[in-house]
Amino acid sequence: MIGNSGNLLPHTTNIFQKKELKSVFIQIAGIAQYLWDRGWAERNAGNFSINVTGFFNANELDRLSFYPYVPLSKQYPHLARTVFILSGTGTRMRDVANNPVENVCFIFISDSGSAYHLIDENPEGRSARPTSELPTHLAIQQQLLQKNAQEKVVLHAHVTELIALTQLAPFTTEKAVNSLLWGMHPETVLFLPDGVGFIPYTIPGTENIALETLNGFENHKVVLWEKHGCMTVANTLAEAFDNLDILAKAAKIYFLCKSTGMEPEGLNHLQLKEIRENPPADTPIYKKPDFSI
């Protein structure tokens, strides 16, 4: 790491105590607790990034460039001067839930997009470092900005039910896994009409998994990582959790049916078509989206 925050910093409010971000921290704590309670975050499993650039004015952003400078292995030009909250590598979701401030970090992407500044002013005195899946988070966040998408949140979790599904050879293609998930419950096609992307097993934390995942997000809001977990994009952490919850429910229904020794029937083509063409009027995704974090 190069650079030094030293005492170069003009007077600033501690970023972790910025009052506009309070609701974001409340949401982080709540969703981290859900992930732990569901068993989708054993040990340090799971991570998230939230684009919080909108909470800072130009002067505040300028000041963030005084913080320690960490080169990135790849350049993200569209992320220049953006601010992210990231879960810390090695941190436990149950600890994030109890004390989000101590277990997340803020980064500010440099003007060229080839480095980040780590805002190391954690009032608890312990600075978390970005998740090891940083390359994937940054690649997806950049893709969202390039597409002018509303989504600000990327969430990765080890959703047990979905990992189990990707252990079964017949479901290791995008077509097969989507047809199963859509067939198990009407909510799946209602809320995830584009289904999921499927990424064959790839080593976690690498540029390679980032690249593969990026392709998956071209047409989907959720991507399954074979034998590892899944990643989703959403407007808020709560909605990101919902995406995974809906899929976990569908997978659970499948396994429950199989446990009786019988094959589930699944919704048929016509039933699925009917839902796609006539979604209930009050389905939240068809309402004006909520852009608040």
Ligand code: 13P
């Ligand atoms: P981190 O603790 O580095 O976020 O890693 C957790 C994980 O799930 C990696 O895929």
Ligand code: ZN
């Ligand atoms: Zn993981």
